[in-house]
Amino acid sequence: MKKAIFLFLTTGLFSAFTACAQRPSPQAKVSETTSAGVKITIDYSQPAVKGRTIGKDIAPYGKVWRTGANEATWMEVSKDVKVEGKALKAGKYGIWTIPGEKEWTIIFNSKSNVSGTAYSEADDVLRVKVKPGKSASFTERLTFTIAKTGLVSLAWGDHQVNFNVK
Numbered sequence: 001m002k003k004a005i006f007l008f009l010t011t012g013l014f015s016a017f018t019a020c021a022q023r024p025s026p027q028a029k030v031s032e033t034t035s036a037g038v039k040i041t042i043d044y045s046q047p048a049v050k051g052r053t054i055g056k057d058i059a060p061y062g063k064v065w066r067t068g069a070n071e072a073t074w075m076e077v078s079k080d081v082k083v084e085g086k087a088l089k090a091g092k093y094g095i096w097t098i099p100g101e102k103e104w105t106i107i108f109n110s111k112s113n114v115s116g117t118a119y120s121e122a123d124d125v126l127r128v129k130v131k132p133g134k135s136a137s138f139t140e141r142l143t144f145t146i147a148k149t150g151l152v153s154l155a156w157g158d159h160q161v162n163f164n165v166k
Contacts, residue, residue, distance in 0.1 A: 024048075024069070025045040025047045025070055026045065026141075027044075027045055027046075028043075028046050028144070029044075030146055032146035032148065033148075034148055034166075035149065038077055038079045038081055038150065038165065039077070039078035040075065040076070040078075040150070040165055041075065041076045042073065042074070042075045042076075042095070042146070044074075044144060045068045046142045047069040047142055049140055049141075054099070054156060055099055055100075055101060059097075059099045061099050062099075064097075064098055064107070064119055064121075065097050066116035066117070067097045069116065070116055071114070071115060071116055072094040072111070072112065072118065072119070074094050074113070075093055075095050075108070076091065077091065081150075081165050082164075082165075082166050083108070083126060084128040084163055086128055088126050088165075089125075093108040093110065094112045095107065095109075096109055096119055102131070102132075103130070104129070104131075106127070106129075106161075106163050107124055107126075108124070108125045108126040108127075109123045110124075110125050111123045128163060130161060130163050132159055132160065133160045133162070135156075135158055136160075138158055139155040139156055139157065140157075141156075142154065142155075142156040150164055150165040150166050151163075152164075
């Protein structure tokens with residue numbers, strides 16, 4: 001009986017570790033304290049382009065996207081801030097986007113610890129619109145960076161989307 005329990009537990013642990021190791025989009029986390037003293041942290045998964053077209057095959061234009069892979073991407077700010085000039089209270093928010101060829105909508109949602117498919121517009125706290133640009137170089141895996149100035153950049157493929165957190 002003890003051998004059966006040990007075998008069952010060992011198999012379960014092995015399966016859990018294997019599932020995590022085989023995750024197609026690796027976890028990433030970036031954090032920066034701005035020159036204004038705001039700590040910004042973003043936790044996300046990094047999907048790869050893999051020869052697909054952003055806006056068509058992945059992250060389709062005009063549709064709400066989880067802004068990453070696996071679980072919902074989240075951002076935490078340590079103080080009340082303004083995102084593109086609009087007020088956002090200190091806290092942790094799910095980040096969703098609506099990609100577009102000429103404009104992206106960045107959505108801050110009150111639900112941050114949810115599945116990447118569990119979006120509800122009713123939980124939106126703030127939406128801002130920004131203009132996308134071309135990145136200086138191709139980025140295979142979705143990557144967020146945060147500058148000391150509070151500029152948050154999302155780079156993926158040949159796309160770059162920036163928004164200011166002040």
